[in-house]
Amino acid sequence: MPRRVTASSISPSGLPRFHLRWENASSSSSSSSSGGSPRWKKWPMRPNDSILVFGGTGGVGQLVTRKLLARGKEYVVRVAARDVDRARELLTTPIAFPLGGSSSSSSPTSSSTAPDVIRLDLVGDAKSTDDELRSAMEGVSAIVVSLGTTAFPTRRWYGGNTPVGIDSEAVGRIANIAMGVKTLRRIVLLTSVGVERTDQMPFVFLNLFGVLDAKRSGEDAVRSASRNSGSSYAIIRPGRLVGGPYTNLDLAKLFQIEGGTSNGVTMERGDALLGDCKRDAAAEAVVRCLEDDGCMDVEFSIVSNEERALTDEEWSEAFVGMRCISG
Numbered sequence: 507m508p509r510r511v512t513a514s515s516i517s518p519s520g521l522p523r524f525h526l527r528w529e530n531a532s533s534s535s536s537s538s539s540s541g542g543s544p545r546w547k548k549w550p551m552r553p554n555d556s557i558l559v560f561g562g563t564g565g566v567g568q569l570v571t572r573k574l575l576a577r578g579k580e581y582v583v584r585v586a587a588r589d590v591d592r593a594r595e596l597l598t599t600p601i602a603f604p605l606g607g608s609s610s611s612s613s614p615t616s617s618s619t620a621p622d623v624i625r626l627d628l629v630g631d632a633k634s635t636d637d638e639l640r641s642a643m644e645g646v647s648a649i650v651v652s653l654g655t656t657a658f659p660t661r662r663w664y665g666g667n668t669p670v671g672i673d674s675e676a677v678g679r680i681a682n683i684a685m686g687v688k689t690l691r692r693i694v695l696l697t698s699v700g701v702e703r704t705d706q707m708p709f710v711f712l713n714l715f716g717v718l719d720a721k722r723s724g725e726d727a728v729r730s731a732s733r734n735s736g737s738s739y740a741i742i743r744p745g746r747l748v749g750g751p752y753t754n755l756d757l758a759k760l761f762q763i764e765g766g767t768s769n770g771v772t773m774e775r776g777d778a779l780l781g782d783c784k785r786d787a788a789a790e791a792v793v794r795c796l797e798d799d800g801c802m803d804v805e806f807s808i809v810s811n812e813e814r815a816l817t818d819e820e821w822s823e824a825f826v827g828m829r830c831i832s833g
């Protein structure tokens with residue numbers, strides 16, 4: 507049965523607790539969690555861990571980067587960007603609106619440190635080599651993939667930046683190389699609602715140029731890399747993205763659709779929702795997937811609602827219901 511979660515749908519006793527506590531995990535670090543991999547391979551982030559963000563200059567990726575830097579956990583945040591100078595400037599300039607969320611330990615608008623920025627281009631003639639990708643991933647504990655291009659032909663497709671080039675081939679490449687990163691424990695991929703409903707409206711239309719098929723192929727690669735390496739994965743499928751930063755030429759940008767003042771979310775396992783998702787809410791979900799000890803091998807769709815943001819405990823309980831058990 508699909509499990510739908512909002513703040514008001516969670517009762518403290520409604521779901522079984524699943525907490526891989528740090529001390530428990532370390533006392534059994536040689537035992538297996540799945541497929542013979544040691545349990546530490548699925549541990550959540552801890553202070554000083556390194557996190558690599560692909561797409562850290564994008565709408566959701568910028569917010570993920572800022573939130574991670576503002577967590578007060580001394581994360582080493584590395585952003586892979588095509589234009590290093592632009593990325594540095596973008597990510598060190600304060601943003602014009604307050605970020606939501608429910609548990610940031612310091613203000614997410616004021617990053618205490620800047621991210622490391624490294625140059626990586628994932629498609630086209632200037633494409634980075636596998637060695638460059640491998641070197642960017644060296645020593646990281648987690649990888650966030652929030653890459654994207656437009657669903658329909660635009661100037662952003664120049665140089666091979668099509669949905670197939672980005673959402674399928676580039677994500678596939680990242681996943682394949684990530685499989686060999688021994689320190690990697692978590693990989694979080696942003697895709698979209700509709701990947702499993704391409705025969706239904708409005709997704710038939712959205713998929714006219716294959717963006718949902720390409721995203722599904724990227725999902726397959728991440729799932730398989732995670733299973734082969736023993737690390738944990740999260741596939742987050744947001745609804746139409748609204749709210750700043752506006753990085754896409756779409757109606758949400760044209761009409762500056764903010765998506766409400768609260769940061770409430772509705773989440774459902776698999777691909778079942780339809781609606782708008784604030785970029786801020788999607789970014790918060792990414793951070794929670796990295797930090798929550800129960801967020802292991804989850805796949806869920808997410809949209810915004812007008813309820814309050816989830817508490818720490820509610821996020822944990824929600825993730826239990828989002829786990830993908832099938833093989």
Ligand SMILES: NC(=O)c1ccc[n+]([C@@H]2O[C@H](COP(=O)([O-])OP(=O)(O)OC[C@H]3O[C@@H](n4cnc5c(N)ncnc54)[C@H](OP(=O)(O)O)[C@@H]3O)[C@@H](O)[C@H]2O)c1
Pocket residue numbers: 560561562563564565566567586587588589626627628629652653654655667672696697698699744745746747748753754756
């Ligand atoms: N728009 C929607 O309504 C919607 C709905 C559901 C899901 N999504 C998906 O949600 C995710 C996040 O969306 P978003 O709006 O935050 O994305 P976005 O603003 O379009 O950001 C895309 C990111 O990908 C990077 N990128 C593109 N081509 C690259 C390349 N060749 N090499 C390296 N980096 C490259 C961009 O870098 P540059 O800054 O250099 O361009 C940017 O950082 C995407 O996968 C998107 O498709 C979007």
